[in-house]
Amino acid sequence: MYRLPKHRLLIADDHPLFRAALTAAVADAVPEAIVEATASLVELLAKLDAQPDCDLVLLDLRMPGSSGFSSLIQLRGLRPDLPVAIVSGEENPLVIRRAIDFGACGYIPKSASLGVIGEAVRAMLDGNEWLPEGLADGVDQDAAEQALTRQIATLTPQQFKVLMALADGRLNKQIGYELSITEATVKAHVTAVLRKLGLYRRTQAALLARRLLDASAGSLTPPMDELQSDVADED
Structure with a gap:
């Protein structure tokens, strides 16, 4: 049967x-x-x-x-x-x-x-979305946050690993060692991550990654005055 x-x-x-x-x-x-x-x-x-x-x-x-x-x-x-x-x-x-x-x-x-x-x-x-009744009603992200969420979803698994490494202040050489890739490849991934997320500096990417690690963060897009970070920028 x-x-x-x-x-x-x-x-x-x-x-x-x-x-x-x-x-x-x-x-x-x-x-x-x-x-x-x-x-x-x-x-x-x-x-x-x-x-x-x-x-x-x-x-x-x-x-x-x-x-x-x-x-x-x-x-x-x-x-x-x-x-x-x-x-x-x-x-x-x-x-x-x-x-x-x-x-x-x-x-x-x-x-x-x-x-x-x-x-x-x-x-x-059964293929349906399920949310707790009342807890997600009426909560909408602003346009900038929705756009950033979609952009993050376009990162490849390797690019996302690089982004998470930036959250810890890892240097390109350290990231390459941990992921078993060359430093040149790391730089290429960092460049791609910044381009996809519409960012200009790895310090911005590091701050974003930290907010992804903190699910309770109020916003994924930090104010500009938070972009002064102790994470070093690399060429």
């Missing part, structure tokens, strides 16, 4: 108790689902390599190897076809709106009941 293929989900959260609760909620809502859990971005990427047929990732905003929107943007760059939903204790409507603009298919607050989590998972497995 023909059987429908099982759904495969990956849960990425470094809190064991919540990871167990989320796994239970998914198992109750989708009994036939195959559910695996990870506690870091490195583990998540390894599992995705081993199991490329994943149907949905439930991703915490903060866990080892990632912070803020960095893991979401990285996953969207590597697997644009893979639905990724955020599961977070952060319930700021602006953060929820920004997650959706960065490509998340849903946003589940950690305060939600197991029943609501199950409802959300079923909706997203």
